[in-house]
Amino acid sequence: MSRIAETFHKLRSSGQKALVGFITAGDPDFATSLEITRQMCRSGVDLLELGIPFSDPAADGPVIQRSSARAIAAGMNLARAMEMVRMIREFSPVPIVIFSYYNPILAYGAEGFYRDATAAGADGALVVDLPPEESDELTDLWGKDLDFIRLVAPTTPPDRMAAIASKASGFIYLVSMTGITGSGGLKSEETAVVANDLKKNCHGLPVCVGFGISTPEDAAGMSKLADGVVVGSAFERLIESGLGDKDLAAKVGRFAAGLKAAM
Amino acid sequence: MKLPENNSQINCSKHVLPDKNGHFGLYGGRYVAETLMPALIELDRAYVSICAEPAFQAELQMLLKDYVGRPTPLFFASRLSAKVGGARIYLKREDLTHSGAHKINNTLGQALLARWMGKSKVIAETGAGQHGVATATAAALFGMECKIFMGIEDIARQAPNVQRMKLLGAEVVPVDSGTGTLKDAMNEAMRYWVGAVRDTFYVIGSVAGPHPYPAMVRDFQRVIGDEAKSQILEAEGRMPDMLLACVGGGSNAMGLFYPFIPEACEMVGVEAAGCGIETGKHAATLGMGSVGVLHGSKSYVLQDENGQIKEAHSISAGLDYPGVGPEHSFLKDTGRVRYENVMDQDALNAFHLLCSVEGIIPALESSHAVARAIVEAGRMPAQKIVVVNLSGRGDKDLGIVEKAKAR
Numbered sequence: 001m002s003r004i005a006e007t008f009h010k011l012r013s014s015g016q017k018a019l020v021g022f023i024t025a026g027d028p029d030f031a032t033s034l035e036i037t038r039q040m041c042r043s044g045v046d047l048l049e050l051g052i053p054f055s056d057p058a059a060d061g062p063v064i065q066r067s068s069a070r071a072i073a074a075g076m077n078l079a080r081a082m083e084m085v086r087m088i089r090e091f092s093p094v095p096i097v098i099f100s101y102y103n104p105i106l107a108y109g110a111e112g113f114y115r116d117a118t119a120a121g122a123d124g125a126l127v128v129d130l131p132p133e134e135s136d137e138l139t140d141l142w143g144k145d146l147d148f149i150r151l152v153a154p155t156t157p158p159d160r161m162a163a164i165a166s167k168a169s170g171f172i173y174l175v176s177m178t179g180i181t182g183s184g185g186l187k188s189e190e191t192a193v194v195a196n197d198l199k200k201n202c203h204g205l206p207v208c209v210g211f212g213i214s215t216p217e218d219a220a221g222m223s224k225l226a227d228g229v230v231v232g233s234a235f236e237r238l239i240e241s242g243l244g245d246k247d248l249a250a251k252v253g254r255f256a257a258g259l260k261a262a263m
Numbered sequence: 264m265k266l267p268e269n270n271s272q273i274n275c276s277k278h279v280l281p282d283k284n285g286h287f288g289l290y291g292g293r294y295v296a297e298t299l300m301p302a303l304i305e306l307d308r309a310y311v312s313i314c315a316e317p318a319f320q321a322e323l324q325m326l327l328k329d330y331v332g333r334p335t336p337l338f339f340a341s342r343l344s345a346k347v348g349g350a351r352i353y354l355k356r357e358d359l360t361h362s363g364a365h366k367i368n369n370t371l372g373q374a375l376l377a378r379w380m381g382k383s384k385v386i387a388e389t390g391a392g393q394h395g396v397a398t399a400t401a402a403a404l405f406g407m408e409c410k411i412f413m414g415i416e417d418i419a420r421q422a423p424n425v426q427r428m429k430l431l432g433a434e435v436v437p438v439d440s441g442t443g444t445l446k447d448a449m450n451e452a453m454r455y456w457v458g459a460v461r462d463t464f465y466v467i468g469s470v471a472g473p474h475p476y477p478a479m480v481r482d483f484q485r486v487i488g489d490e491a492k493s494q495i496l497e498a499e500g501r502m503p504d505m506l507l508a509c510v511g512g513g514s515n516a517m518g519l520f521y522p523f524i525p526e527a528c529e530m531v532g533v534e535a536a537g538c539g540i541e542t543g544k545h546a547a548t549l550g551m552g553s554v555g556v557l558h559g560s561k562s563y564v565l566q567d568e569n570g571q572i573k574e575a576h577s578i579s580a581g582l583d584y585p586g587v588g589p590e591h592s593f594l595k596d597t598g599r600v601r602y603e604n605v606m607d608q609d610a611l612n613a614f615h616l617l618c619s620v621e622g623i624i625p626a627l628e629s630s631h632a633v634a635r636a637i638v639e640a641g642r643m644p645a646q647k648i649v650v651v652n653l654s655g656r657g658d659k660d661l662g663i664v665e666k667a668k669a670r
Contacts, residue, residue: 054570054571055441055571055572056441056446056450056557056558056572057450058295058296058449058450058453058454058558059296059298059453059454059457060454061454062440065440072571077569077571078569078570079569101556102294102556103555103556103557103564103566103570103572104569104570104571105570106554106555106556106570107555107566107568107569107570108569108570128296129294129295129296129556129559130294131293131294131295131297131300133284133292133293133300134284134292134293134294150297151296151297152297153296153297153298153300153301154298155297155298155299155300155301155302155460155461156297156300156301157301160300160301164297175296175297175298178298178457178458178459178460178461179298179457179458180454180457180458183458
């Protein structure tokens with residue numbers, strides 16, 4: 001059983017929901033970012049998504065665009081993100097998913113990515129702009145030691161959900177709304193309908209809902225619909241507002257704890 | 264001039280490439296977030312079915328003739344040819360279309376398709392503003408709501424087109440992320456589309472983006488090459504020896520080249536070398552790029568070793584793009600098309616030359632093709648024939664040209 005599967009198994013059997021925390025790796029700099037992950041892992045984050053910054057994040061809102069620009073300017077790249085994964089592994093067993101656009105992985109090399117990510121201790125990969133129609137060119141070169149997290153959107157019809165789930169592992173990331181990351185306007189009734197369709201078509205894989213979840217109340221509400229929630233832009237907003245604050249990592253940790261406590 | 268009627272009609276079924284998932288060999292495809300996938304699949308289906316609709320074909324043909332003013336002339340530039348002292352240079356006059364560039368061929372096609380699909384809102388990205396103007400024009404003609412995403416840098420340097428879009432009733436959305444140019448406008452249009460995909464049609468202006476756009480835009484633009492083929496046959500009784508067109512994303516080049524691919528004529532795509540390849544400030548994606556994924560398809564891109572997209576540079580906003588249509592990448596690798604590049608200054612010189620010897624003010628984009636044509640034609644004997652796609656007119660560029668003169 002993969003570390004991700006094991007995590008969801010444990011949470012399910014104790015009646016808990018997963019808090020998946022996303023941050024852009026290297027924002028605002030390597031050391032601060034690493035300290036932020038440490039505080040997040042300590043404060044109840046069940047699964048960590050490390051975003052690889054990309055120059056042209058076409059599926060992301062302004063908050064993650066800016067965080068990506070900061071991280072790139074501070075020298076973050078895929079190789080350094082692998083190093084960060086390895087360093088997180090020294091202090092935490094929390095499953096780590098590398099979250100990226102496809103181009104940085106393509107530039108790194110598909111086989112090298114798999115080899116280095118697994119060696120560093122990453123547990124999964126999520127490639128935002130790589131739908132099942134295109135992903136064989138990457139996953140055909142991979143072994144079984146990296147879960148491949150896939151996205152399902154509110155626009156995805158049920159038969160396509162099933163097809164996506166059959167090529168996914170770890171968990172399914174359900175996008176809560178038709179929009180980019182950090183959008184407002186969460187509508188839990190609509191998400192509930194999609195989540196129900198997905199549960200019937202996901203072959204038992206855990207489902208986590210993300211996009212637009214920014215408060216403990218959101219997390220509490222959305223976690224009822226699935227096995228967990230993903231929070232990203234809210235962490236990045238906090239990081240952006242605390243640039244230069246030496247207490248930043250601790251603040252992010254406290255925010256994570258607040259989210260987890262509400263779920 | 265008589266044009267064979269079927270020739271300029273779009274016809275999906277004949278195409279060998281792309282394959283059903285939009286691949287031209289290694290290139291193309293659909294590299295987008297899942298939210299957009301169902302919309303792209305629906306668009307592909309709608310496009311294939313509309314190709315078979317006689318009513319759609321008839322309406323598009325009528326608009327191209329009576330509204331756009333097609334066929335556009337193929338003009339023998341005798342004074343330019345004499346000046347160059349080589350091959351006979353013909354200009355395909357896309358600058359004479361309604362709204363002033365080839366872009367209208369595609370936007371009318373896509374707007375008709377949008378109406379067919381029941382979408383009443385359209386969005387588009389624009390660089391030089393020609394595609395924005397052409398989309399705003401089509402939207403006004405069909406009574407559709409229209410938003411155009413344009414980088415702030417381009418808004419500043421192509422002000423006349425911004426005014427035109429506004430007059431046509433479009434909302435121009437300034438994009439200040441990145442370098443504030445075409446690449447960023449396209450990112451922002453895609454972001455907006457992710458949120459509005461249920462009722463909004465995204466009119467992509469180049470042979471770039473996810474499938475089916477590269478194939479669809481090519482099909483809507485092939486009218487350029489289809490016409491040029493019959494026109495050159497009528498004028499010269501044979502096929503040309505060489506075709507030239509500028510390449511940013513590559514739609515005017517694909518439009519001219521595509522019908523000639525089976526013919527024995529050389530094809531040259533002309534990219535922008537900006538301040539010079541060696542300065543790094545250029546937009547020669549095919550010349551200097553490597554394989555990557557940008558804006559939904561796999562193609563050559565200008566990128567660094569970490570896969571971050573580099574800034575492009577060109578005096579011409581329409582060529583200032585670090586990506587290129589996937590079919591061009593395919594044609595580069597197969598060797599069917601040769602890609603060259605032209606610096607800002609050489610494009611400006613060609614601009615002035617065409618103004619003074621032919622009385623034609625070309626767009627700075629098209630001036631790149633003219634500049635390379637001067638080089639190529641100069642090396643060829645007098646009986647050879649060269650056709651250059653004069654993809655747009657240069658009124659929009661007068662400010663830039665004046666500024667360059669002052670430097």
